[in-house]
Amino acid sequence: MNVKVNFDRLKNDIQTLAEIGKSPDRGIYRMAFSPGDIEARKWLITLINKANLESRVDSAGNIFAKLTGADDSKSWIIGSHIDTVPAGGHLDGSLGVLCGIEVLRSLLEINYKPKNSIEVVAFTDEEGRFGGLFGSEAFIGELTPERIHNAIDLSGISITDAMLEIGLHSMDALDAKRNPQTIAGYIELHIEQGPILDLSKIPIGIVEDITGLFKWQVRLTGTANHAGTTPMNMRKDAFQGLAEFSLEIPRILEEIGSEKSVATIGRVSLFPGSANTVPGRVDFSLDVRDTSSEVLQALSDSFRKTISAIARRRGLMFDFEVLSSVTPAASDPKILSAIENACNRQKVKYIKMSSGAAHDAQIMARVTNMGMIFVPSKNGRSHSPAEWTPWEDIQIGADILLETIQELTK
Ligand SMILES: [Zn+2]
Known part of the structure; x- marks a missing residue:
């Protein structure tokens, strides 16, 4: 040959x-x-x-x-x-x-x-x-x-x-x-x-x-309010919820993922989106990939629980929609x-x-x-x-x- x-x-x-x-x-x-x-x-x-x-x-x-x-x-x-x-x-x-x-x-x-x-x-x-x-x-x-x-x-x-x-x-x-x-x-x-x-x-x-991958569209809803008159401890700031979650990603990947796991927040929209208003809502994408279906499932569970816990602690509402899901x-x-x-x-x-x-x-x-x-x-x-x-x-x-x-x- x-x-x-x-x-x-x-x-x-x-x-x-x-x-x-x-x-x-x-x-x-x-x-x-x-x-x-x-x-x-x-x-x-x-x-x-x-x-x-x-x-x-x-x-x-x-x-x-x-x-x-x-x-x-x-x-x-x-x-x-x-x-x-x-x-x-x-x-x-x-x-x-x-x-x-x-x-x-x-x-x-x-x-x-x-x-x-x-x-x-x-x-x-x-x-x-x-x-x-x-x-x-x-x-x-x-x-x-x-x-x-x-x-x-x-x-x-x-x-x-x-x-x-x-x-x-x-x-x-x-x-x-x-x-x-x-x-x-x-x-x-x-x-x-x-x-x-x-x-x-x-x-x-x-x-x-x-x-394989899953892609979510996530929404955290709090309360939009005046950036000057709302004390820090009385806010329901949706962006702070997202920020806290984003910092949890490396830990979750390390604990639950494999060395091939990757996760990306590639798109974020803040509402109402003005510099002097506490953001009452954030919509963001979450794209997570791995070569094992089991790992993807575990990551999905963990991401859901983590966002949910952060939302509860911060008085935010959490919902998400699965945009796509592809098996490895x-x-x-x-x-x-x-x-x-x-x-x-x-x-x-x-x-x-x-x-x-x-x-x-x-x-x-x-x-x-x-x-x-x-x-x-x-x-x-x-x-x-x-x-x-x-x-x-x-x-x-x-x-x-x-x-x-x-x-x-x-
Ligand atoms: Zn090609």
């Missing part, structure tokens, strides 16, 4: 796709079903056809390339996305899809006949113009009519209208569900989007797990060891790590075995035109993906 990808061909594809949807500010604008995304979709389908691979678009707009195996009843799936955030970079998502296509082309050239079929998929709206992870949720059958109905972008355009641009009917996305029995496993190659690999000068990260996903040991073996055979340095960002892989893990390969992000930058991975690391990542999929399908 010493076949390598055709790196010049891969590099050329990456550079070509990077020009689609690029604006003068150097950012790429390929939000799902935007003109840039539609152009990239056409380009990708042409690329697949030119490579003599089977191409297909499902009813959720997911684009597939396929190399048929000896047993076509199941496929290994290599996936990611080609949509971007506004002013995004050229590698987030695209790298995984293009490395996947290059792997299929390389295997086709050596007349490799995989045991099971291998498919590459570019999932629709991973980045969230319409909420995010739309294509992978459709694929595993988790879409609902309400979700489709509520999928509206920031400017008020519905996914229904956006999909019509390429002749797709949004409600048909409910039919994109794939029978899990036909999926052998899922692999995603992605840029790390964090600084760990770059700082440690290691080209490959083998993802052991993807963090663990990688499959067999896929992990296939990636590890490929690294060892190719004498490539790697570390095992967690993914702090959500990916289509997390959705796929709900129905099948999943594994992820990370390559370094220069200075940890992503979702920005500063996104960069050295070409030699991209080459290493593509070769590791190629050898991993061969091991899994031999």
Whole structure:
């Protein structure tokens, strides 16, 4: 198994796709079903056809390339996305899809006949113009009519209208569900989007797990009052409640969390919001992440109790709303060891790590075995035109993906 990808061909594809949807500010604008995304979709389908691979678009707009195996009843799936955030970079998502296509082309050239079929998929709206992870949720059958109905972008355009641009009917996305029995496993190659690999000068990260999270919108309500005439001991100051809670966060993480736990208050609104009024109300967000469901549950209990105790002591009312909650996903040991073996055979340095960002892989893990390969992000930058991975690391990542999929399908 010493076949390598055709790196010049891969590099050329990456550079070509990077020009689609690029604006003068150097950012790429390929939000799902935007003109840039539609152009990239056409380009990708042409690329697949030119490579003599089977191409297909499902009813959720997911684009597939396929190399048929000896047993076509199941496929290994290599996936990611080609949509971007506004002013995004050229590698987030695209790298995984293009490395996947290059792997299929390389295997086709050596007349490799995989045991099971291998498919590459570019999932629709991973980045969230319409909420995010739309294509992978459709694929595993988790879409609902309400979700489709509520999928509206920031400017008020519905996914229904956006999909019509390429002749797709949004409600048909409910039919994109794939029978899990036909999926052998899922692999995603992605840029790390964090600084760990770059700082440690290691080209490959083998993802052991993807963090789960819960996100709350919290409200503490006290009494708004005159900042001059209300004595300190007669105040019900909502901000003081938040301030006290925020200082408890490191202690709670240390006592109840794991070394992977993180918690962030990223948005705070004070009411009435005037310099000479005691704030009678504070609304704030709380985003908490960890790779273990049990740890997340324990953290959730502890955060709730702590805020509640602070509120009681300070005469505040406490309520909160769960904005989102995503369960963590663990990688499959067999896929992990296939990636590890490929690294060892190719004498490539790697570390095992967690993914702090959500990916289509997390959705796929709900129905099948999943594994992820990370390559370094220069200075940890992503979702920005500063996104960069050295070409030699991209080459290493593509070769590791190629050898991993061969091991899994031999
Ligand atoms: Zn991505």
